[in-house]
Amino acid sequence: xxxxxAAVAPTRMEFLKLKQRVSLAQRGHDxxxxxxxxxxxxxxEVLRNIGKARAGALKQLSLAHQAISVCxxxxxxxxxxxxxxxxxxxxxxEISTRYVMGIVVPTLEVERVERDALARxxxxxxxxxxxxxxxxxxxxALGLLVKLAELEESARAIARELERTKRRVNALEYILIPxxxxxxxFIEMRLDExxxxxxxxxxxxxxxxxxxx
Amino acid sequence: MSYKVAVIGDADxxxxxxxxxVSYTYVHVDKDRTLAKLTEFMxxxxxxxxxxxxxxxxxxGAEFRRMxxxxxxxxxxxxxxxxxxxxxxxDELYELIKRTVGAEIVVRAEEG
Amino acid sequence: MNADxxxxxxxxRLNVHLPERRISLKEALESTxxxxxxxxxxxxxFKREELDLxxxxxxxxxxxxxxxxxxxxxxxKLGRGAARITGGAEAKVVGQILGKKxxxxxxxxxxPEVAVVRRKLPTTTQYFFVPR
Numbered sequence: 001x002x003x004x005x006a007a008v009a010p011t012r013m014e015f016l017k018l019k020q021r022v023s024l025a026q027r028g029h030d031x032x033x034x035x036x037x038x039x040x041x042x043x044x045e046v047l048r049n050i051g052k053a054r055a056g057a058l059k060q061l062s063l064a065h066q067a068i069s070v071c072x073x074x075x076x077x078x079x080x081x082x083x084x085x086x087x088x089x090x091x092x093x094e095i096s097t098r099y100v101m102g103i104v105v106p107t108l109e110v111e112r113v114e115r116d117a118l119a120r121x122x123x124x125x126x127x128x129x130x131x132x133x134x135x136x137x138x139x140x141a142l143g144l145l146v147k148l149a150e151l152e153e154s155a156r157a158i159a160r161e162l163e164r165t166k167r168r169v170n171a172l173e174y175i176l177i178p179x180x181x182x183x184x185x186f187i188e189m190r191l192d193e194x195x196x197x198x199x200x201x202x203x204x205x206x207x208x209x210x211x212x213x
Numbered sequence: 214m215s216y217k218v219a220v221i222g223d224a225d226x227x228x229x230x231x232x233x234x235v236s237y238t239y240v241h242v243d244k245d246r247t248l249a250k251l252t253e254f255m256x257x258x259x260x261x262x263x264x265x266x267x268x269x270x271x272x273x274g275a276e277f278r279r280m281x282x283x284x285x286x287x288x289x290x291x292x293x294x295x296x297x298x299x300x301x302x303x304d305e306l307y308e309l310i311k312r313t314v315g316a317e318i319v320v321r322a323e324e325g
Numbered sequence: 326m327n328a329d330x331x332x333x334x335x336x337x338r339l340n341v342h343l344p345e346r347r348i349s350l351k352e353a354l355e356s357t358x359x360x361x362x363x364x365x366x367x368x369x370x371f372k373r374e375e376l377d378l379x380x381x382x383x384x385x386x387x388x389x390x391x392x393x394x395x396x397x398x399x400x401x402k403l404g405r406g407a408a409r410i411t412g413g414a415e416a417k418v419v420g421q422i423l424g425k426k427x428x429x430x431x432x433x434x435x436x437p438e439v440a441v442v443r444r445k446l447p448t449t450t451q452y453f454f455v456p457r
Contacts, residue, residue, distance in 0.1 A: 021329065028332045030401030031339060031454050037406070038399060038452045040314060041440050045447075047310065058294055065296040068229045081224070084231035091234030092215040095261045095287065099367050101452060102341045106289060108262065113233065120232065131232070138233035142218075149262055149291040155306060159313045166313075168335060176328050 010190035018187065022180045029172040032165055035101075039162040042100065046155045053151055057144040064137035071130040083131055088121035093146060100154070103161045108150040113143040216261020216288070219254045221247060226266055226295050236260075241269045248276055255280065260288045266295040339454040341365045344394065350379055351388035361394070369394070375449045382421050383414070390414040393449050397439060400455035406436045422446075 072080045094109040117124060117132040219237035220230040227238035237260065239250045247269060254263050270277055270292050281290060294300060344361035353359035359371040371393060383391055391414040398409040410419045410432040420427030422445060423438050434442070442450055 024329065025332065027401070027457065028336055031399075031456070032335060033405065034399040034401060034454060035339060035452075037436070038439075041436070041443060043310075043314065045440070045444055047306075050306065058298065058300075061294050062298055064229055065225065068225055068232075069296070072225075081228050084228040087232050087234065089231055089234055089236045091218055091236065093218055093261050095214060095216050095289070097367075099342050099363060099365060099369070102338050102365065104286075106286065108289065115234070120234075122232075134229065135232040138229040142230065142233045142235070145264060145291060145293060146262065149289045152291060152306065153289055156309065159309050162313050165335075168331070171328075172332070 010187045010194070012191065015184070015187045015191060018180060018184045022177065022184060025172055025177050025180060029169060029177065032169050032172070036162065036165045036169055038101065039158060039165060043155065043158045043162060046151060046158060050148070050151045050155060053144065053148045057141065057148050060137070060141045060144050064134065064141045067130070067134040067137045071128065071134040074130055075128045079127070080131065080134075083122040083127050086122040087135070088119070091142070100158070101161075103157050105154045105157045106150065108146050108153075110143060110146045113139045113146075115139065214261075217259050218262045218264070219257075219260045219288070221251060221254070221263065221265040221269060222293075223266065223269075223295055226293075230264070235264075241266075241272075244272055244274075248273055251277070251280065255284060255288060255290075257288075263288050263290045264293050265290065267292050267299055267301055268295060268297070271301055336456070339456075342369075343396075343451060343453060344369060347392040347394065349389045350376065350383065350391040350393060353393055354380055354388065369451075370448060372448045375446050378445070379418060379449065383418050387414055387417075391418060394451040395419065395446065395449060396453040397434075397442065397450055398453045398455050402455075403433070408434050408436075408439050410434065 068080065075083075091110070091113065094107075094111070096107050098105050098107050114136060117129075117135075120132075120135055122131065217236040218230075218234075219239070220227055220235050221239045221241060222230075224240050227240050231238050237254065239247070239254075241247045251263070251265070251273070254260050284290070292305075341364050344363050346361065348356075348359075348361055353371055353376050359373070359376060360368050361371075363369050379391065379393075380388065392412065395410065395412075395415045395418070398411060400409060403409060410416045410427075411430065413430050416427040416430065416432035419434070419442060420432050423434065423441060425432075425438075
């Protein structure tokens with residue numbers, strides 16, 4: 001630390017430059033800490049929504065599994081599996097990105113998961129309405145899961161940015177700013193010292209001149 | 214952009230989601246083959262969302278966790294419950310919160 | 326100095342999510358796709374349900390005076406945990422939503438209130454980091 005300070009010439013100019021750097025670092029630290037606080041608010045809000053979404057998805061999945069159990073029991077497991085192979089399986093999810101406070105966050109949207117029995121693709125003659133029920137419950141579950149996926153990815157993205165910002169704040173608070181302030185103090189002391197030496201030298205010269213006169 | 218969905222689970226899970234329109238399903242048999250399938254799904258440009266059940270994700274263990282750490286933005290991977298409704302005791306997201314924000318803030322939030 | 330460069334970069338990123346130009350509530354309500362263009366080149370959409378909430382809270386005569394997104398200003402000078410809403414119309418509507426009175430052109434709110442505002446109006450409010 002003294003080595004860092006010694007590398008800078010103890011001039012008034014350096015002193016002023018360092019003072020500016022301390023000011024910038026301090027301002028940066030305070031602003032980034034505000035950002036960190038804001039990210040924490042956003043983070044907890046997403047987490048709250050995740051809690052709700054997870055509970056909803058769990059419940060719906062449970063319903064869906066019950067429905068398909070019933071269907072398999074009545075229609076037969078093999079027939080149910082066969083129907084799933086016949087179904088139209090072209091579902092698409094729209095994935096794009098959104099910016100939340102400068103963070104890239106994915107958005108997932110699914111246009112219409114729930115379909116008519118006719119639209120699903122399996123033969124209505126050879127299958128039971130229980131199959132329609134089971135399919136509908138799984139379609140509902142899928143819709144909820146797509147929303148949950150978006151929330152969980154958002155939480156991760158915010159967490160990453162929060163960690164980064166926290167690291168910057170800590171680096172400023174515990175490393176950079178103390179170093180700069182120490183260097184500033186060192187220069188200030190040297191400048192004072194030099195001024196005192198200068199002052200006493202002038203006094204001696206004056207005394208000598210007076211003695212000569 | 215539009216993407217397809219993939220599901221890795223037991224037979225009932227796979228059947229159910231196939232009926233819901235999911236394009237790619239895989240029924241888990243053993244760890245190695247499922248890991249290979251997962252790698253295939255992760256590499257596919259077509260697949261934007263992969264659903265995998267909690268018990269299987271747990272069985273895949275450290276290798277799965279490594280893949281999740283190293284993966285790119287897409288596909289999004291979501292762990293879901295299967296017919297047993299099993300949810301692991303260690304919640305990955307909860308651990309993330311503790312690491313990010315500190316345990317004491319979590320406690321405060323739970324109380325508040 | 327590398328640390329200074331990183332710092333300047335982080336600071337330049339702070340408000341990059343904000344729009345180039347804000348639009349009035351009136352304009353947003355009349356539009357089929359209420360949105361603004363942000364400084365980082367993307368589109369920020371306002372949710373219809375939030376616009377409806379604002380329309381219900383603010384009398385129609387005031388719709389063209391309320392500009393969106395409402396900015397939640399975070400200024401280190403205010404101290405940690407405090408934020409400021411500037412603009413008479415904006416301060417008034419936030420005050421009403423929080424159930425507190427606003428006097429004049431600005432309103433000071435505190436951390437828990439910020440969370441409430443963000444929860445009720447997630448797309449029609451944005452954080453603004455005050456540079457100096």
